Amino acid sequence: MTYDISTIGEGQIRLTCYKGERLINAQQLRATAACSEANVSGLLSQLGRSTCWASVMPKGDLTDRVVNEFRSVGVDVSHICMKPEGRVALYFMEPGEYPMPARVLYDREHTPFRDVTVEDLDWEALLDTRLVFVTGITAALTENTAAVVRHFVDEAHRRGIAVALDVNYRSLLWGPEHAREVLEPIARMSNIVFCSVRDGKAVFGIESDGEQACRELRELFGVPTVVSTDQINGVYFSDAERGDCTFPVVQVPVIDRPGAGDSFVAGTLHGYLGGDVVQGIHYGQRTSAYALTHYGDLTRVSPSELNIPPNTDILR
Numbered sequence: 001m002t003y004d005i006s007t008i009g010e011g012q013i014r015l016t017c018y019k020g021e022r023l024i025n026a027q028q029l030r031a032t033a034a035c036s037e038a039n040v041s042g043l044l045s046q047l048g049r050s051t052c053w054a055s056v057m058p059k060g061d062l063t064d065r066v067v068n069e070f071r072s073v074g075v076d077v078s079h080i081c082m083k084p085e086g087r088v089a090l091y092f093m094e095p096g097e098y099p100m101p102a103r104v105l106y107d108r109e110h111t112p113f114r115d116v117t118v119e120d121l122d123w124e125a126l127l128d129t130r131l132v133f134v135t136g137i138t139a140a141l142t143e144n145t146a147a148v149v150r151h152f153v154d155e156a157h158r159r160g161i162a163v164a165l166d167v168n169y170r171s172l173l174w175g176p177e178h179a180r181e182v183l184e185p186i187a188r189m190s191n192i193v194f195c196s197v198r199d200g201k202a203v204f205g206i207e208s209d210g211e212q213a214c215r216e217l218r219e220l221f222g223v224p225t226v227v228s229t230d231q232i233n234g235v236y237f238s239d240a241e242r243g244d245c246t247f248p249v250v251q252v253p254v255i256d257r258p259g260a261g262d263s264f265v266a267g268t269l270h271g272y273l274g275g276d277v278v279q280g281i282h283y284g285q286r287t288s289a290y291a292l293t294h295y296g297d298l299t300r301v302s303p304s305e306l307n308i309p310p311n312t313d314i315l316r
C-alpha cells in the first residue's frame, strides 16, 4: 500500500483577525492554510504516516499558498486536480475573546471544488491506502462533493479498505436533516466514526450524554467503534469489543482554536493505524492540546512531542 491514509477536501485560506479586532474594522488579517481533511493528513505525516490529500483547486498563487503548507509537512499533494482557472475558497474568522463568541464567515461559493466529478480524481491512486478518511464538511458542500465522498466510501467498502468518518457538522453549510440523510449511510459503512455529543444531538437525534450517547451512536450506525468528544467534559469511546469508557479532558490555555478537533482525530487515527485506538485517544488528547497553543489550522508537532504529557516541565 502506498498510503496509510488518503482523503479529499477543499483547500482554503483562513483570514483571521488579530486579538482585540473585529472583522468589521480589522486592518490586518493573518493568512493560513485550511482544510479539515488536509489538517488530519498533515498531522499524521508529521507522525511518520504516509498520507495523501486530494482536492480540486485553480492554478495560481493562492492555491500554491495552501498546497505548499500541507506539502511542507509531507502530505502527498500530487493527486490534486488543478483547473486552469477559478477562485480559492476563503474563510474569515474573528477569534472572539470572552464574552464575545468566535465567528466564522465562509466565502467558498463558485470554487472548482464544488463542481468536482468522479472523473476529476485518480481513484486507483487514492484507494491504494490502508484507510480512507472523509468528513461531513466535504459531504455538505454540493451534490457533486457529496457524490464524490460517497463514491470514495463505496469503493473503499467494495475493496475492503477501512473507512473513518468525522461527522464534523457545520450548521453554516447545511441543515441537520440533510446532514443525517447524507451521513448516516456513510457512517454505516465506516469502521470508526468521530461524532461529538453536540453533533449526535443535532444531526442524529441522540438525547443522552457521555458514554451513553457514544454507545447509542455506535448502535445506530452498527459500526465497531465510535469516538465522541464533548468539549471540556470528556472524550467518550464505545467499541464493540472493548466496551465503553470515558477519558477526562485537561484544559489548556487557548491561543488558536481551529484545527484542534482535526488534531484529535489525527492522533486517534495514528493509534488506530498502529492497532491500538485507545492509545490513539491519548495521542489525540495530546495533539489537540498542542493544537490550541499555536496559530493555524495545521498543528505542528514532532513525533517526540507525542510522548510528552501536556503541561510537563521539560526542563526538569
Ligand SMILES: O=C(O)C(=O)C[C@H](O)[C@H](O)CO
Pocket (backbone or CB within 6 Å): 012, 033, 034, 035, 036, 037, 039, 137, 170, 258, 259, 260, 261, 262, 297
Ligand atoms: O471548516 C472547514 O470547512 C474547514 O475545513 C476549515 C478548517 O481547517 C477546519 O474548520 C478546522 O477544523
